[in-house]
Amino acid sequence: MDVRAQISMVFHLDKCIGCHTCSVACKNIWTDRKGAEYQWWNNVETKPGTGYPGKWEDQEIYKGGWEREGAGSIQLKGAGKAKGLANIFHNPHLPSVEDYYEPFTYNYLNLIEAPPGDDQPTARPVSLITGKPIDVKMGPNWDDDLGGSPDYARNDPNLEALTPAEREAMFQLERMAFFYLPRICNHCLNPGCVASCPSGAIYKRGEDGIVLINQKVCRAWRMCVTACPYKKSYYNWHSGKSEKCLLCYPRLEAGHAPACMHSCVGRIRYLGVLLYDADRIQRAASAPDGEITRAHLDLILDPFDDQVIAAAQRNGVPDSTLKSAQNSPTYKFVKQWGMALPLHPEFRTLPMLFYVPPLLPVMASVTQTDGAQKERLNPIAKTWTDDWLYDTSTEELWGTIEQARFPLKYLASLFSGGDEKAVAQPLKKLMAVRIYRRWKTVGDIDESRVDEVLKDTGLSRDSAEAVYYLTALAKFQDRFVIPPAHREQALEMLEFTGDTRGSQGFGFLERPERGA
Amino acid sequence: MALPYVAAILFLVGTIQRYRATGFKVSSLSSQFLEGRRLFWASVPFHFGILVVFAGHLVAFLVPSGILAWNSNPVRLLVLQITAWAFGLSVLVGLVGLLARRLTEPRVRMVTTPMDLVIEILLLVQTGLGLYIGYAHRWGSSWFAADLSPYLWSLVKLDPQITAVSAMPHVIQLHIVNAFVIFAIFPFTRLVHILVAPFHYLNRPYQRVIWNWDRAAIRSPKTAWSATRPRNN
Ligand code: SF4
Ligand code: SF4
Numbered sequence: 233m234d235v236r237a238q239i240s241m242v243f244h245l246d247k248c249i250g251c252h253t254c255s256v257a258c259k260n261i262w263t264d265r266k267g268a269e270y271q272w273w274n275n276v277e278t279k280p281g282t283g284y285p286g287k288w289e290d291q292e293i294y295k296g297g298w299e300r301e302g303a304g305s306i307q308l309k310g311a312g313k314a315k316g317l318a319n320i321f322h323n324p325h326l327p328s329v330e331d332y333y334e335p336f337t338y339n340y341l342n343l344i345e346a347p348p349g350d351d352q353p354t355a356r357p358v359s360l361i362t363g364k365p366i367d368v369k370m371g372p373n374w375d376d377d378l379g380g381s382p383d384y385a386r387n388d389p390n391l392e393a394l395t396p397a398e399r400e401a402m403f404q405l406e407r408m409a410f411f412y413l414p415r416i417c418n419h420c421l422n423p424g425c426v427a428s429c430p431s432g433a434i435y436k437r438g439e440d441g442i443v444l445i446n447q448k449v450c451r452a453w454r455m456c457v458t459a460c461p462y463k464k465s466y467y468n469w470h471s472g473k474s475e476k477c478l479l480c481y482p483r484l485e486a487g488h489a490p491a492c493m494h495s496c497v498g499r500i501r502y503l504g505v506l507l508y509d510a511d512r513i514q515r516a517a518s519a520p521d522g523e524i525t526r527a528h529l530d531l532i533l534d535p536f537d538d539q540v541i542a543a544a545q546r547n548g549v550p551d552s553t554l555k556s557a558q559n560s561p562t563y564k565f566v567k568q569w570g571m572a573l574p575l576h577p578e579f580r581t582l583p584m585l586f587y588v589p590p591l592l593p594v595m596a597s598v599t600q601t602d603g604a605q606k607e608r609l610n611p612i613a614k615t616w617t618d619d620w621l622y623d624t625s626t627e628e629l630w631g632t633i634e635q636a637r638f639p640l641k642y643l644a645s646l647f648s649g650g651d652e653k654a655v656a657q658p659l660k661k662l663m664a665v666r667i668y669r670r671w672k673t674v675g676d677i678d679e680s681r682v683d684e685v686l687k688d689t690g691l692s693r694d695s696a697e698a699v700y701y702l703t704a705l706a707k708f709q710d711r712f713v714i715p716p717a718h719r720e721q722a723l724e725m726l727e728f729t730g731d732t733r734g735s736q737g738f739g740f741l742e743r744p745e746r747g748a
Numbered sequence: 749m750a751l752p753y754v755a756a757i758l759f760l761v762g763t764i765q766r767y768r769a770t771g772f773k774v775s776s777l778s779s780q781f782l783e784g785r786r787l788f789w790a791s792v793p794f795h796f797g798i799l800v801v802f803a804g805h806l807v808a809f810l811v812p813s814g815i816l817a818w819n820s821n822p823v824r825l826l827v828l829q830i831t832a833w834a835f836g837l838s839v840l841v842g843l844v845g846l847l848a849r850r851l852t853e854p855r856v857r858m859v860t861t862p863m864d865l866v867i868e869i870l871l872l873v874q875t876g877l878g879l880y881i882g883y884a885h886r887w888g889s890s891w892f893a894a895d896l897s898p899y900l901w902s903l904v905k906l907d908p909q910i911t912a913v914s915a916m917p918h919v920i921q922l923h924i925v926n927a928f929v930i931f932a933i934f935p936f937t938r939l940v941h942i943l944v945a946p947f948h949y950l951n952r953p954y955q956r957v958i959w960n961w962d963r964a965a966i967r968s969p970k971t972a973w974s975a976t977r978p979r980n981n
Binding site: 308312313316317320321322323324326327328329361362363364422423426427429430431432434435436437438439447448450451452453454467469470471472473742744745746747748 | 769770774775776777779781782783784791794795855858861863864936937940941944948950952957959
């Protein structure tokens with residue numbers, strides 16, 4: 233057992249309001265530079281939708297992630313030693329700027345400086361690459377809130393899992409629903425980006441598992457962009473270096489939450505330490521298709537187990553980190569309650585960002601009624617207009633989950649590699665907590681029903697209460713349990729960084745500029 | 749006369765200095781992200797072509813006797829010459845493509861430095877001369893091995909023997925001079941990415957984990973861990 237610590241994240245999708253505050257916070261700190269304008273280390277997508285870059289989930293196009301071969305070993309799909317070096321002069325799977333969008337600004341000065349004339353002056357969009365006026369065709373959140381559904385939502389690669397009839401049902405106007413999917417780098421345990429880098433510039437930090445690109449060693453072979461199935465490694469076209477989310481490690485080392493998490497309006501984000509067994513990474517990453525999620529979650533160790541603690545101490549994991557692991561909100565969501573799942577585990581990079589799948593659109597259904605029917609409905613149901621029924625009934629315990637507006641298959645395609653049972657579980661738990669709380673606060677549900685649902689999902693009343701607390705009331709310190717960085721021991725962190733503010737990376741004495 | 753030495757010194761000192769002072773800037777500076785389709789038809793023929801052509805020159809320089817022995821059979825000589833010329837042509841096609849792309853793609857122009865154009869034009873001249881020489885002054889592989897290789901070795905031995913070279917046609921002299929010029933400005937161009945070609949990728953494990961400090965040592969009061977540098981910077 234090789235116990236290591238990983239700073240991991242949980243995003244509670246039920247709570248995301250799609251405000252993009254996280255993206256803007258990140259942009260302002262890290263990617264407000266030439267060559268990085270198009271990079272959104274944190275982006276928020278509307279699902280169903282094609283996302284950013286367009287159709288990133290479709291690995292037939294982008295060739296990201298790992299592939300399991302017959303013998304059970306895994307290979308990078310579009311990179312690796314042979315493929316990477318053979319394609320080094322031209323990488324056929326590299327997304328180009330059009331796949332993201334051409335960064336642009338507006339010629340605001342024209343509004344002030346235009347000479348007097350008959351027409352109102354306008355601020356035309358200009359490309360941030362060439363400086364020339366362009367027709368803006370695409371933006372990082374062009375498909376927000378199902379805008380342009382025929383082009384975006386209907387081309388969501390996850391719809392492949394559904395039958396044509398199910399697909400049509402999803403896009404009926406009355407049944408339309410969507411949710412937001414905020415994404416950052418997953419700081420994977422088996423990162424494709426690290427494995428694909430010919431220069432060896434990308435590495436995982438042993439102490440906290442953050443995956444970083446050493447800007448000095450990166451030589452623009454751009455294989456990481458292909459190999460990351462989440463498209464979270466970006467090529468800076470100006471500096472000739474690749475860049476990615478660094479989980480705000482300078483903030484973490486100072487005890488602050490990453491900027492996207494700190495600023496999150498919906499308070500959907502949780503951050504904490506998970507202990508994992510590094511010896512089993514390879515086996516988990518090469519698990520057969522159906523078992524990959526379980527193998528992944530099995531890597532995560534119980535921080536209260538004496539053997540785990542002893543092994544961690546032998547490995548040099550500081551006691552303070554162990555303590556953080558025991559208080560970790562991510563451990564609670566992922567392991568203790570089993571409510572959070574990795575995004576696209578079938579890419580086999582073992583992502584360490586987990587999502588609580590969204591329940592919200594499932595809770596209510598809208599049906600047309602003949603006004604008279606109202607009288608016969610159970611007391612919890614509400615009417616919307618005279619003929620439309622907005623039904624939030626919780627009487628049907630799990631029926632609402634199976635008849636969700638998002639077919640379970642769709643969520644399974646996102647969060648469990650197609651395993652519907654695996655996504656149904658967290659959804660049922662979310663529902664159970666609601667039923668429990670409704671019994672407690674509104675009181676229109678039978679106590680026996682509550683006990684039944686809790687028993688069915690394996691939650692105790694205490695844990696339901698704890699889920700409720702961490703979901704709805706959690707304070708800053710509950711949501712972000714950041715292990716002390718031990719700056720006194722970590723020399724890298726002692727380097728003075730004030731002189732390189734506003735530039736790229738840390739620890740430089742040289743101005744990070746483009747070469748000749 | 750002194751040019752080869754100036755070139756060699758500039759190459760060595762320039763490269764070391766560049767790497768030490770501005771190591772950050774050593775990058776292949778790929779522009780594929782901005783334009784990928786035309787790049788394929790230019791970059792691939794150029795790179796594979798120049799790898800073969802450069803290797804050919806290197807072999808003729810290092811083991812001239814081997815080349816001469818191979819060339820003793822006319823069929824083999826012809827095969828060698830034609831292969832070399834074909835790869836030279838591939839370099840030319842690639843270079844023309846690269847230069848045209850650089851000048852006509854608005855996005856790629858934005859990331860073009862004057863030095864990029866200088867080096868591309870020098871390489872173009874060099875390739876054009878090489879192809880002309882290969883065609884007009886046969887058989888290059890033999891006379892290179894017989895006459896130029898000794899000249900280059902005399903340079904290495906710090907005892908330049910230029911008689912053979914000064915008797916050669918002007919195009920060949922120009923080719924040689926241009927070669928030294930390219931070497932001389934090498935450190936100041938994007939060509940430096942050749943020196944960081946990632947062969948070490950082949951013999952490293954796929955995953956890389958770096959510890960800021962030695963976890964075992966740090967817990968032991970006996971080790972002077974504080975004297976060690978972090979390994980990731
Ligand atoms: S999400 Fe992508 S960039 Fe981040 S660690 Fe995983 S493979 Fe690398
Ligand atoms: S800030 Fe929070 S709530 Fe807003 S979009 Fe980002 S993740 Fe969602």
